[in-house]
Amino acid sequence: MTSIQLQSFNYPDRRIRHRGFLEYLEPISSSLSDLQESSFEIVSGLVGQGMSFKSLYYPEYYLRHQGYRIKLQRNDGSQLFKEDASFDEIPSLVGSGNHASYRSHNYPDRFIRHRNFELWLDPSDNSDLFRQDASFRKLPVPAFFHFQSFNYPDRRIRHRGFLGYLETISSLLDIQDSSFEIVSGLVGQGISFRSFNYPEYYLRHQGYRIKLQRNDGSQLFKEDASFDEIPSLVGSGNHASYRSHNYPDRFIRHKNFELWLDHSDGSDLFRQSASFNKVIVPVLKNQIVVLSDIHIGNNTPTVWYQQGFHEPYLTAVFDYVIQHADSIGELVLLGDVVDFWTYPADEQPPSFDAIMAANPNIFGSNGKLSQVLTALNGNVTYVRGNHDMSLTQGDWDKIQNPNGYKIKLCPDDVYFSRRGGKCIAFTHGHICTMFNAPYKTSQIAPLPLGHFITRAIASKNKKDLKPGQTAADLPNSGEPTLLEKGLGFYQIIADALPSATDLVKILIDPEFKLRAWKALTSLPTALLTIVANNVSGLGDEQPIKLQNGNEVTIGKAKQIYVNQFSEWQNKDDFLGASKAVAADIDQYVGWCAQKLAFEVGADTIVMGHTHTPIYGLSNSLIRYFNTGFHCPSIPDIGTKHPTFLTLNTDNDQASILQVVKAGNFYNISTYSAESTSVVEGLSEDFSCYVIIDNQDGKSELHRKDYKDVHGHYIVSPPETIKPGEIVKFWLQDYPGAFGAEGWVTYTNQDTHQEITLKYGCPFIYSNYCDGSKFYSKSGADSKWVNEVKTSGHPFFVKFFSLS
16 A cells, blocks of 8 residues: 655645645644544546545545535545546646646646645646645655454554553554554565554564564564564455564464464464454544534524524534544533523523424434434533523433433533543633623522623514514624623723723722722622613513523612622632623633633633634643634624634644535635733733643652742642642732742652742843753743743743652
């Protein structure tokens, strides 16, 4: 089998590869995922002429054009697919004999080319740039295989501790340890097995045990690592057996699930144990798809999601998941997929049963969610948001699936996925906001104040909608922040929040802080007054029907939420409470995401709620993504599109994808989302981000004392650090000209030695750190250095070898 990668002419460090089953031009690492996503076979054109690019590791998938975008899709057997997946290889447009260009079969005036590092089918404009963009070189790449046991077909040959075993394969490490390239025998005859993840290592026998060892170049090693592939001893045409070169009466076989070189005893057991099926390395299901903020309701006019308009967009996403289930390990529904809030005050919000009944194509026994459950073998997880916080596992159990699969409801507000020592946290995001987080200390718990704002907007919409209109006909419907901006909620919050200048005054002037505190504590009443008088006209006494059948007036709600700011401040200080208020108008969301990630020990955090897609957090130790939302209104659909996220758990690459309608088709394409920061406006971050790496430590460390000399701890140094543990904490500067400086002292519980770690990112002077061995970096640096990075901000320091 010959596998190739396609190297760009004008970007020779980049190859064609698929990501989210869309084709890109990207640098390729040595990871298994990158190899699998950039390796192709050249086969005869599916249309009967020319050639086609067949994925080596997704063997039913081919490169094809659709909407002139180059994609990787499963061959559906249609004539259109065959034509779209067939190309003519011609001499390169750039004139290089080492390269070629690829012309479409059914659009012969168009060529595969890269544009903004995306692969497109474009007509030539005869420019030098086009000719370079449309020229590629075929580079051979190794093909890697697994060796499946004949009599234990669920087990593969793999190395572990540099010894050969026969084991079941599940994790990425298992996949890597069981992947081998077949190369010419090191002795000059036969074959040898070269390891994927240790490319200088080969399987060899030593003391008749099969081991993985580095090629030392000796004649003995070459002989011990060379084998003859012969027809399987068991007689199966799909299998083979492997005979030693220098002990030709002995064969690789498994015994007690260990790999040995044994001579045949003529038994059926031996023949079966020495027979293996060579199979292409399977694609690990390493993709997590995340979708949030669909807001499916009962399709009454005030609901943001309207079946007739939005359902085809949602169906396109679920079809994408079903089509690519080979590589998708899980679908995470990240809250507000269903909606119990967008209903007028005089209407009781529907039950989940009513929402199911109104949307059978999604929730029915043969609906798209049931189909996704089948395609993913039940690996669908639901995390509640704010508009759906009353959902129960019993609700999701009502979705019927022919295989008995059920959507799993996460019992907490944060869901974790841990792979390869990394932690991804998924949360809707409302828990970071003051007026949309669950409010658990009232008789209508967990409903927050935001529930009544949404009900008021729905009441207003009910009055304003013309006959035949729905909320989907209104600009900014489904964009709560923009709606609230137009109705005055946003401005009241913005006016109450202290500016950077105000924060400096708050730190030094108690009377100014008191005035700021009063402005913020009065916010719940002020917001509900707008609800009662300016927006809905409900007044303080008109009942609002709740989903459970109870009723609450605005006047009662004012009493319930009157102390909300004070309560939040008591658990998170004044500045933390202020940022929770700001998060309700989409400010400091990056700050909130980073704080939560530090608190729960996550490397990556994925959120929804804001309806704004976000790709990345600048100058941070963590990665932050926001899925966006899935219910833009009809007037907005030209500038906004339904979005969702795919996340590769092996290489941490993420893609935000959008659904775009083109004619009668709903196509999936890449969405270019902006990143965000932990600071807002013109402010700069002079924080100290500190890692303590005790992975190699033998002792537990207990915190004795710590101090913020300048600034304040957003996340404090942990009280205990266990052996093998890595921890993070965050010291942020206050507004002003000081920066952040602090220290922490830990005691080694075995030696009782005290270790004081110091760190600083002053506003004027140089960064510093000491107290243990360390690496540091600053600003947007990607690489750590083993010296103090004295300039730049924020400042990152990683301490190690403390115990």
